[in-house]
Amino acid sequence: MKAVLDPDCVLAHGLAAIRSQYQVPPAFPQPVLEAAEIAARRIPGEHVDRTDIPFVTLDPASATDLDQALAIEASGNDLLLRYAIADVAWFVTDGDPIDAEAWRRGTTLYLPDGKASLYPPILSEGAASLLPDGPRPAVIFTVRVAPDGAVKLEEAERALVRSRAKLAYETVVDSELPPQFAELARRIALAEAARGASRVDPPEQEVARRADGGYALAFRARHPSEDQNAALSLAANLAIAEVLQAHHTGLFRVMAEPDAAAVARLRNSARAFGIAWPEALPLERFRDGLDAADPHQAALMLAIRRAGQGASYAPWSADAAPWHAAVAAPYVHATAPLRRLADRYVIRATLAVMNGRPVPDAVSDAFARLPKVMGRADALSGQIDRAVIDLAEAVILDGREGETFAAVVTDVDMRGARMQLSDLPVVTRIDAPGAAPGTALQVKLVDADPAKRALQFEAVGDGA
Known part of the structure; x- marks a missing residue:
């Protein structure tokens, strides 16, 4: 597809x-x-x-x-x-x-x-x-x-x-x-x-x-x-x-099955989209209740599809x-x-x-x-x-440079922090030293370059 x-x-x-x-x-x-x-x-x-x-x-x-x-x-x-x-x-x-x-x-x-x-x-x-x-x-x-x-x-x-x-x-x-x-x-x-x-x-x-x-x-x-x-x-x-x-x-x-790290990233993505995911509810039961007609839940379904090993x-x-x-x-x-x-x-x-x-x-x-x-x-x-x-x-x-977006850090590795925008089905990376998984951010779009297929954001404040 x-x-x-x-x-x-x-x-x-x-x-x-x-x-x-x-x-x-x-x-x-x-x-x-x-x-x-x-x-x-x-x-x-x-x-x-x-x-x-x-x-x-x-x-x-x-x-x-x-x-x-x-x-x-x-x-x-x-x-x-x-x-x-x-x-x-x-x-x-x-x-x-x-x-x-x-x-x-x-x-x-x-x-x-x-x-x-x-x-x-x-x-x-x-x-x-x-x-x-x-x-x-x-x-x-x-x-x-x-x-x-x-x-x-x-x-x-x-x-x-x-x-x-x-x-x-x-x-x-x-x-x-x-x-x-x-x-x-x-x-x-x-x-x-x-x-x-x-x-x-x-x-x-x-x-x-x-x-x-x-x-x-x-x-x-x-x-x-x-x-x-x-x-x-x-x-x-x-x-x-x-x-x-x-x-x-x-x-x-x-x-x-998705490993523990993948499930943790998905929980942070759910938080970014404002979707409640009770701590005691396992992934297999949580995803059964998602509604593809809701844009935020549809985006999370897409993240789940890509989260497996x-x-x-x-x-x-x-x-x-x-x-x-x-x-x-x-x-x-x-x-x-x-x-x-x-x-x-x-x-x-x-x-x-x-x-x-x-x-x-x-x-x-x-x-x-x-x-x-x-x-x-x-x-x-x-x-x-x-x-x-x-x-x-x-x-x-492209053309929305300077705008500010809410985001949540989904995970951190050697390449830096990966974040999920809260209002768009966009996952990208950001230089945010000290940010831990689950951290809410406000980020500003610095550059959107279709030719390079690249986005650049910078953190501008705490999104909590």
Whole structure:
């Protein structure tokens, strides 16, 4: 997802500099494009016909790289989620030019002014995308969801599917979705609560024009259908993780809980925003009560999302059980193969074990190599996101030099004090000798430099 939305294109010059600095690929090499054109004409030959199932897709209105299509039906007291995932592996052969380029990229990179896709558009936005303009090859995962939200993968098969509609978060109405859509999402949320899961999905930041002609960082409210749709993906990824772990194979997404220092910083951020956080209330319970419709709470949700020790990938190992703290369960990435390299191999492994076949050697070998490749891609994506946020913060504060802001020091390290502005979702550093975490400050903006993506503040008094 893009870290910041920029509907008025006020970040254009700075974004061009970010693309250059981080060497965001501007296009695909010609051999990759030529191979993709040939692959796009490949006729499915190992897929059963499931075009009678009434699949629909649900994504942002502008999206054309559609990884997932959904259909839901009742089965006694259970619900059956049929989750069709783009069959990227049908178009990409191990070692071909498309595959080699995907290994170089690792993920799709998102910026406010566009993306650098993992695969050429003729595939990612055409032949492999689950668009509603004809049959598409897919892998259908059939997931049984019990009344308490427990999930079980019952089947995985290659199939031809036909999406009935390209639905959008912004405009979808309940009558366009399967009748059980909201109930399935509710069950998954119920199971999350029972496990003590702590996923946080903050709204996206957006550069918005103010009445005085300047700009501000605002938050775009999340649509309820976004969170419900995320629950479907979670259900599939949890069910797949359980199967792969039982078969001693797979590539897992793992993450540790935020450490004590991170929680202390978050408590100081809450204080900066004027949000009460009782000392005895643990983070996992506190964040469940945050409201994304409140700008200050939305900003704190964003801080919580960034406060973890970082998710990474790990192949199955007999020496360490895979665990994802935010999900509170073993977890994989399998539902976005058009955007993440790792998903293509997790899907291939799942198809194998669910159909009584050995996992291909090429997939097992990939599991050993992917953590480094995906880690590098995730790090690059994070650096770009941070640069975009720094740029947006500098742009919105440009011209406000001399103004005074309330702030709270969130933590102090060898680089000085880090502070959270109380009225803006801005975290930056300041030279404030002697300031301890939790110190309230009044700070003056000395300089906002969009070209350098930098802010400079000085303390002007006690903010208490």
